[in-house]
Amino acid sequence: MTKTEAARGDILAALAEVFRAHGYEGATLALISEATGFGKGSLYNFFPDGKEQMAAEVLASIDRWFVDNIYTPLRTASDPAKGIAAMYAATDAYFRSGQRVCLVGVVALGASRDIFAAKVKTYFVGWVDALAAALRRLGDERGAARRKAEHAVLEIQGALVIARALDDSKVFSRALAESQKRLVKR
């Protein structure tokens, strides 16, 4: 990785936090400028197409992170059950036990969904598919694996909403633990 590529990664990480905290509509260039430490001129040098490009690249970088750190390990783990356990652990860490919101989920619920529909779909389909593959390796039939995987991802997104709404991170970690237990057991 070159030096400028690494710097771009740092900028995308800061951008992601701003979009997470304020949503696409609420993330102003003033907030972005403050969070990244770059003036507007520099930001438009990095992202000629402005805010939309920033969000698109952030979503792409999040998807990349999940592919590398969650989906691929889930598919290639020698023990699928351990792979699933690692997924839940990584998910709890990534979302800071529910104190950090899922930007892709926020975009899915918001008005900007139409602009980023393809990226939103890719993210969730990737998650469901990788989890379903692990469940099949655990012996589940194709349809059951898909259905259970979709439901587990749904539970994670729901847990983020409820944890934020009740302002209680224990709700999130508990929901994840129960989801995992349910997934491996039945």
Add this chain to the structure above:
Amino acid sequence: MTKTEAARGDILAALAEVFRAHGYEGATLALISEATGFGKGSLYNFFPDGKEQMAAEVLASIDRWFVDNIYTPLRTASDPAKGIAAMYAATDAYFRSGQRVCLVGVVALGASRDIFAAKVKTYFVGWVDALAAALRRLGDERGAARRKAEHAVLEIQGALVIARALDDSKVFSRALAESQKRLVKR
């Protein structure tokens, strides 16, 4: 109900749709003016404190609707199982099989959560409590009823995210049906 109270109800309904579609930050007075059919001057005559008051009253009206049409029936149904079935049916109808988003959930995930934290909490606590009361009447022990109720509400919110993300309303209705089955059975 007086004539002006009914008119205010109509305005709040139109306001709710705008906030649902664009979020708190994205709901501009221009959009609100178009949706309600009132000029900005009239809007500030109805809501002297502007956008924040509009959203606060919308959230209050949503909570009132859920108390009247979901929480209270859930508590007073002669058959708790039928009360729960009615809740799921009303929920599916209210959210238009997942094509309509939950404004309270959207607010919970967004930056405006801090402003409306109390109202968000009231809404979800009211739902969980009412559902837990029905489950207790079905024979569940106190802790189990609470835990299962919280999980069911979590599933509804998660289903809204996934249905919007995958752009598939079948996902929502199917998730609700499975949630209901799971809740009454075990």
Add this chain to the structure above:
DNA sequence: GTCTATAAAGCGATAGAC
């Protein structure tokens, strides 16, 4: 009560100096 006109501030985006 409802409107139009307008204020004051903030918005995304661009130009141009360095």
Add this chain to the structure above:
DNA sequence: GTCTATCGCTTTATAGAC
């Protein structure tokens, strides 16, 4: 590359005519 200055537009909110 990064900045400051600025454009043109939109934002929330207010004032005042009717």
